[in-house]
Amino acid sequence: MLLSVRPALERGWEQQLDPAPEGTVGCARRRASFPASPCILLVHGLQSNTSASPCPQRQSLSVQSIRSAPSSRLEGDQLGWRWLGALPRPRTGWRGENQPSPNFNQYVRDQGAMTDQLSRRQIREYQLYSRTSGKHVQVNGKRITATAEDGNKFAKLIVETDTFGSRVRIKGAESEKYICMSKRGKLIGKPNGKSKDCIFTEIVLENNYTAFQNARYEGWYMAFTRKGRPRKASRSRQNQREAHFIKRLYRGQLPFPNNAERQKQFEFVGSSSPTRRTRRTRAPRPRT
Incomplete structure (x- = not known):
């Protein structure tokens, strides 16, 4: 059974890779076009029962320019170069990622069963x-x-x-x-x-x-x-x-039992005692 891997370069990005002979596994480091990742494994006519060895650190091979990966619909000997998944896997353990949401009801039950020694008592x-x-x-x-x-x-x-x-x-x-x-x-x-x-x-x-x-x-x-x-x-x-x-x-x-000042009865506060409103007088108009 032949390996069928989805092409990694679906968006037409360019990358310089080292070729690998037929029936072997090659490795090439990614360049500046992609984010940093460990390596990319290349398979040409490799059977599924073949075990791939880890990627070497350095290789001195000729450089070949590949503009896009071949289609994954090829079968048999026309399989061509395939990209075997060495794409970066999502990290686990990051903050806010794959973390269960806190159970607030359980927190209320736990804290409500204990005496609060810090807050001010009412x-x-x-x-x-x-x-x-x-x-x-x-x-x-x-x-x-x-x-x-x-x-x-x-x-x-x-x-x-x-x-x-x-x-x-x-x-x-x-x-x-x-x-x-x-x-x-x-x-x-x-x-x-x-x-x-x-x-x-x-x-x-x-x-x-x-x-x-x-x-x-x-x-x-x-x-x-x-x-x-x-x-x-x-x-x-x-x-x-x-x-x-x-x-x-x-x-x-x-x-208001907790505030002694509020227990005082309401008192009218004013600068002077209220006086009767005086009648408004207007200046006489000049005769014409």
């Missing part, structure tokens, strides 16, 4: 209104209940962000204890909230209520009964009323 103060008990969540030492009235000092909560992905820590402003969840699914107060069981993920539901899922125990939610007692987290679900809350500002608190 701190907010508000109350959590329980849908079932009709009261507010309060942190009274180690006890966590939903029986506080609006404006109770134990119902004021300090919520600080942990990382992106709506992960927060909830601390009582008066007791300075964090709301955490034990391995049994019970809500308890801890003085140190750095552990993962003290981190909750805020989930805004379709009915505009907010649910808090524990970061360590996936599928366990903060929930309270009608009497305001904490419900076992292993029995709580996202679509249950016991796990629905509404964020409310602390009573008497203005909408």
Whole structure:
């Protein structure tokens, strides 16, 4: 079976090559007409079972001018000079080439599972209104209940962000204890909230209520009964009323809790007190 190689010079480029005898393999370096490449192998009447040897570094042969490669449609003894593929192959490993696109969703999941130690934390103060008990969540030492009235000092909560992905820590402003969840699914107060069981993920539901899922125990939610007692987290679900809350500002608190200057009431500032507009007088027109 004869080798059939597509001509390398399809655009009519000129190149000086060294001829090779019939039935042998020759090698010639490319000149300035082409980009730098290792070499070009020339085959004349070579069978497919013939193994070609690597190209020599130097050859002292006569120079022959070839304007274009012969057609690849020749068969048999009319095969002529064929170009055997020594064209440069595309390199692999270049930057931006044959590289898989980054998976951003996987990056968000990996970074969201870790605490962000570099970014500045956003701190907010508000109350959590329980849908079932009709009261507010309060942190009274180690006890966590939903029986506080609006404006109770134990119902004021300090919520600080942990990382992106709506992960927060909830601390009582008066007791300075964090709301955490034990391995049994019970809500308890801890003085140190750095552990993962003290981190909750805020989930805004379709009915505009907010649910808090524990970061360590996936599928366990903060929930309270009608009497305001904490419900076992292993029995709580996202679509249950016991796990629905509404964020409310602390009573008497203005909408800008983080900036004391914005809490000042609006005052009229002017150089002088407003006066009554005087009647405009015009100069009398001269009589003609």
